[in-house]
Amino acid sequence: MSTPLRIMAFPLLNARYEGPLGGLDKVPRPFLIGVAGGTASGKSTVCDKIMEQLKKSGLEHHRHVTIISQDSFYRDLTAEEHERAKKGEHNFDHPDSFDVELMRRTLVDIKAGKVMELPMYDYIAHKRTTKTTVIHCADVVLFEGILVFYFPEIRDLFNMRLFVDTDPDTRLSRRVLRDVEERGRSLEQILHQYMTLVKPAFEEFCLPTKKYADVIIPRGADNIVAVDLIVQHIQELMRPNRPGRRQRNNSDSIVGRPH
Ligand SMILES: Nc1ncnc2c1ncn2[C@@H]1O[C@H](COP(=O)(O)OP(=O)(O)O)[C@@H](O)[C@H]1O
Numbered sequence: 001m002s003t004p005l006r007i008m009a010f011p012l013l014n015a016r017y018e019g020p021l022g023g024l025d026k027v028p029r030p031f032l033i034g035v036a037g038g039t040a041s042g043k044s045t046v047c048d049k050i051m052e053q054l055k056k057s058g059l060e061h062h063r064h065v066t067i068i069s070q071d072s073f074y075r076d077l078t079a080e081e082h083e084r085a086k087k088g089e090h091n092f093d094h095p096d097s098f099d100v101e102l103m104r105r106t107l108v109d110i111k112a113g114k115v116m117e118l119p120m121y122d123y124i125a126h127k128r129t130t131k132t133t134v135i136h137c138a139d140v141v142l143f144e145g146i147l148v149f150y151f152p153e154i155r156d157l158f159n160m161r162l163f164v165d166t167d168p169d170t171r172l173s174r175r176v177l178r179d180v181e182e183r184g185r186s187l188e189q190i191l192h193q194y195m196t197l198v199k200p201a202f203e204e205f206c207l208p209t210k211k212y213a214d215v216i217i218p219r220g221a222d223n224i225v226a227v228d229l230i231v232q233h234i235q236e237l238m239r240p241n242r243p244g245r246r247q248r249n250n251s252d253s254i255v256g257r258p259h
């Protein structure tokens with residue numbers, strides 16, 4: 001049995017939910033950022049960079065930042081599915097692989113300021129682990145995953161949407177190295193899963209969601225300029241008593257947006 005998600009307590013006194021960018025003078029806290037992109041595009045690395053830079057800023061503007069992964073919301077596998085997964089034949093890249101309602105409720109609770117404990121995912125065992133990430137008093141929550149923009153009920157919860165756009169050959173070579181080193185896969189299994197399931201699902205379900213991004217980050221974490229601009233923008237939005245703060249307009253963008 002995999003570990004269920006747990007809510008530890010009810011809303012914090014200072015938490016509030018105000019919808020995208022709140023009212024004219026308030027920014028929602030936590031500020032929820034969706035980070036999508038293909039497998040091994042650098043989503044986690046970009047999130048780490050954003051978190052590092054937000055935390056680095058002076059004490060006065062110190063931010064509590066948490067990163068969570070869509071992989072915590074994979075549905076539990078049946079024994080038969082688990083056997084297929086071990087051979088690289090279960091489709092973890094299809095939207096049906098995720099428990100979308102659980103994902104939605106969890107994000108709504110996070111936005112409402114509830115203290116949440118989310119299990120981390122074990123890619124070797126193909127299930128959630130007993131290791132958890134606790135979300136508590138976060139100013140910024142980054143939610144990363146291949147299909148975080150695919151489901152409208154999830155997509156609409158984000159205050160900012162980033163898409164990490166990395167060349168497919170680069171992604172495949174990174175995935176091979178990572179899955180051999182960290183996820184206990186053989187080269188044959190990685191390539192078989194990639195060609196039959198991962199690549200077709202990327203083209204059908206993930207790539208079309210790029211159009212929902214506020215910012216597209218070419219080359220991922222190598223793109224220092226894009227990461228710096230994003231961090232500056234978040235800092236500016238979250239600056240207390242910022243004059244003239246206005247509501248988010250869906251046509252707003254920071255670095256660029258798709259056509
Ligand atoms: N800019 C980069 N240069 C070199 N290696 C990178 C870069 N970004 C990510 N990686 C490596 O590629 C692999 C996948 O990166 P990761 O950030 O985990 O991607 P994702 O979260 O999209 O799957 C990891 O092993 C990571 O260390």
Ligand SMILES: O=c1ccn([C@@H]2O[C@H](COP(=O)(O)O)[C@@H](O)[C@H]2O)c(=O)[nH]1
Pocket residue numbers: 038039040043071074085092093122123124125126127145146198
């Ligand atoms: O048990 C599992 C769960 C997921 N995968 C693969 O992982 C990637 C998503 O993770 P990234 O960090 O974004 O690469 C997805 O493409 C799945 O194919 C898996 O192999 N096994």
